[in-house]
Amino acid sequence: MSDAAALPAAADEPHWQRLHPATLALALVRIGPRSLQFLPAVAALGFTGNWVWIVPAILAYLLIAFAAACLQWMRFRFIVGDDAVVIESGVLSRQHRTIPFDRIQDVSIEQGLVSRALGIAKVGFETGAGGKENDAHLDAIGLDAAQALRTTIRAHRSTPVAAPAADAPESAPAPAEDRLLFAMGPRRLLVAGLFNFSLAALAVVGGGMQFFDNLLPFDFNIFNPADWIDIAGRYGLDSWLLAHRWIAGIGAAISLLFIGFASGVATMMFANWDFHLTREPRALRRTRGLTTRTDVAVPVKRVQAAILVTGWLRKRFGWHELRLQSLASDGEKERDHQVVPFGRIEEIDPVLGEVAIRRPDDAQAWQHSHRIVALGPIIGATAATIGGGIALYLGNAVGWLGIVAAPLIALIALWAARYHLWADIGDQVAIRRGWWKPKMTLLPHASVQSVDLKTDFILRPFGLATLVFGVPGGSSLASHEIPAIPLGVAQDLRSRILAAGLRQ
Amino acid sequence: MTDTAAAPTDPFAPDALNASEGLGPVDPAYGHVLRITTALNMLPLAIGATLFDLLVMPRIGGPTGLVSVAAWLFAAIAIVTFPARRVSRWGYRIGEGQLRVARGWLFRTDTIVPFVRVQHIDVGQGPVERWFGLSHLVVHTSGTHNSTVTLPGLQADLAAAMRETIRRHIQTDFA
Numbered sequence: 321m322s323d324a325a326a327l328p329a330a331a332d333e334p335h336w337q338r339l340h341p342a343t344l345a346l347a348l349v350r351i352g353p354r355s356l357q358f359l360p361a362v363a364a365l366g367f368t369g370n371w372v373w374i375v376p377a378i379l380a381y382l383l384i385a386f387a388a389a390c391l392q393w394m395r396f397r398f399i400v401g402d403d404a405v406v407i408e409s410g411v412l413s414r415q416h417r418t419i420p421f422d423r424i425q426d427v428s429i430e431q432g433l434v435s436r437a438l439g440i441a442k443v444g445f446e447t448g449a450g451g452k453e454n455d456a457h458l459d460a461i462g463l464d465a466a467q468a469l470r471t472t473i474r475a476h477r478s479t480p481v482a483a484p485a486a487d488a489p490e491s492a493p494a495p496a497e498d499r500l501l502f503a504m505g506p507r508r509l510l511v512a513g514l515f516n517f518s519l520a521a522l523a524v525v526g527g528g529m530q531f532f533d534n535l536l537p538f539d540f541n542i543f544n545p546a547d548w549i550d551i552a553g554r555y556g557l558d559s560w561l562l563a564h565r566w567i568a569g570i571g572a573a574i575s576l577l578f579i580g581f582a583s584g585v586a587t588m589m590f591a592n593w594d595f596h597l598t599r600e601p602r603a604l605r606r607t608r609g610l611t612t613r614t615d616v617a618v619p620v621k622r623v624q625a626a627i628l629v630t631g632w633l634r635k636r637f638g639w640h641e642l643r644l645q646s647l648a649s650d651g652e653k654e655r656d657h658q659v660v661p662f663g664r665i666e667e668i669d670p671v672l673g674e675v676a677i678r679r680p681d682d683a684q685a686w687q688h689s690h691r692i693v694a695l696g697p698i699i700g701a702t703a704a705t706i707g708g709g710i711a712l713y714l715g716n717a718v719g720w721l722g723i724v725a726a727p728l729i730a731l732i733a734l735w736a737a738r739y740h741l742w743a744d745i746g747d748q749v750a751i752r753r754g755w756w757k758p759k760m761t762l763l764p765h766a767s768v769q770s771v772d773l774k775t776d777f778i779l780r781p782f783g784l785a786t787l788v789f790g791v792p793g794g795s796s797l798a799s800h801e802i803p804a805i806p807l808g809v810a811q812d813l814r815s816r817i818l819a820a821g822l823r824q
Numbered sequence: 825m826t827d828t829a830a831a832p833t834d835p836f837a838p839d840a841l842n843a844s845e846g847l848g849p850v851d852p853a854y855g856h857v858l859r860i861t862t863a864l865n866m867l868p869l870a871i872g873a874t875l876f877d878l879l880v881m882p883r884i885g886g887p888t889g890l891v892s893v894a895a896w897l898f899a900a901i902a903i904v905t906f907p908a909r910r911v912s913r914w915g916y917r918i919g920e921g922q923l924r925v926a927r928g929w930l931f932r933t934d935t936i937v938p939f940v941r942v943q944h945i946d947v948g949q950g951p952v953e954r955w956f957g958l959s960h961l962v963v964h965t966s967g968t969h970n971s972t973v974t975l976p977g978l979q980a981d982l983a984a985a986m987r988e989t990i991r992r993h994i995q996t997d998f999a
Contacts, residue, residue, distance in 0.1 A: 790967025799969035
């Protein structure tokens, strides 16, 4: 361990920079959730009866974790040079990375709640290289330094394109060209949040309440009927309530609904507060977030496909969501960039226009995938029936669940199979699927890198084939495909799409 | 591409499968490569099964010999029969500015990669392949799906020639 060597080196070359010292405070905050990893060790100590050691062990763990964070901070340095960012990191194994400005598609700035309080921001460099290990970021530097860095890199990117003479008109009207494409106010967020009603969030909240029951500052669990009866008891209502249990049932249902809506609104508010999508000379830039504010740019030239998502109910009200698939991924969780989280189709069309993708109009004729796409779920349903039967045979009443659910699953799958549609519209393919959560993918032919034509022992007797497209970006699990279409049609479409690539 | 109708191909005449789709076969010597690789994978399993039979079975009072016989039989079938069939289902075609690779029969995948979409190319050779003078060609695209397309069973000089052909078409597309 020669961490002392880094310090003189930094003194020799003054242009080496370190991360903001407040990063250490951030590291301290992060140790909190991480210490959950330590729980098994604490449990082991407890079970073996070494109670006295628990507190010293936790303290030692915290100390070591903090020392490791300090060491990492000391061994991390970077240079913003004339045409590249150089990052050196690693405590034991050193890593030296050079990122030329030319290869940086854009710089994203992200601020969590703590970071905002400390005035620092995490800077991510989008290079278009795939894979998480290729992501480079500075976590974290001062907010003004981050913005200055982004300005530097953007300025560098704009100079080589235009000659110095032509540079003036480009840089001068640039602010004017930063026009607002889409924004969401509190009202829109509220409506969006109401549609965001989710039972899953409800389950999480419920589970959390159960889990943290003892930790909450107030002694009341809204999911616990006994607590409700306690309250009622204080007002002398308990006997009445026990006599009219259905009131309690309705109360519980209403509070569940309320929590479902409230959590939907809250997640929407936290994620998309003060949402702005602006058109910049090269990119669509999105800023959003209540506690964690993110500032992400999607270079227009890097957009590979557009995905329009809606819901069964929100479609009735004309609300849609637009995602763009780009080379870079959107943060760590999302693969596609959500550029319009909740908007009217009239608001989405201009955004699509900016990335040169056209939405098929209502008169568009769609072609169907073969019904055979429902086979997978039907096999699943059969398995569920068999499993349920076995469970019942063994005397487990849960088996009824499988037997009741199976025909439902099969019916829904058969029904949903009608919604696998596709159309070839000029220079792009449109793929639609889903009835409960309709999704339309608009894939320009030019984004297709490779095409798979797949048949198997089930599709072959029907003369069917599935087309799978290799498109940059997006999730590796959800590739774009047109399932179960006639073989001749598939071969035709494949040659048309690949011809578009050859023309380039 | 081929416009042949999806005639019900005889599954036991796999050569017809490639021919009907306008694909050329890979080098038959690749069958030996596959056979040896399969053997290297299977033998440890079979030996493990035998050891299990000799050491564990007597303790738990199971039928001695059943597991070993099954394992060795399975290994023998896998080594003798499958590789030749698997080789005959690989097919490829290079030309018209694109590389076409097809593989498998039960689940057949027919991939086309236009040369202009290729990011970089590997030509690899494992120890077993070197023995038979074969190489495999790996084409990388920037697509998330199909980010690598592998074509095994090529004569080493053919693989190198294909690499050069494709390389001439790779051009930078950075904005």
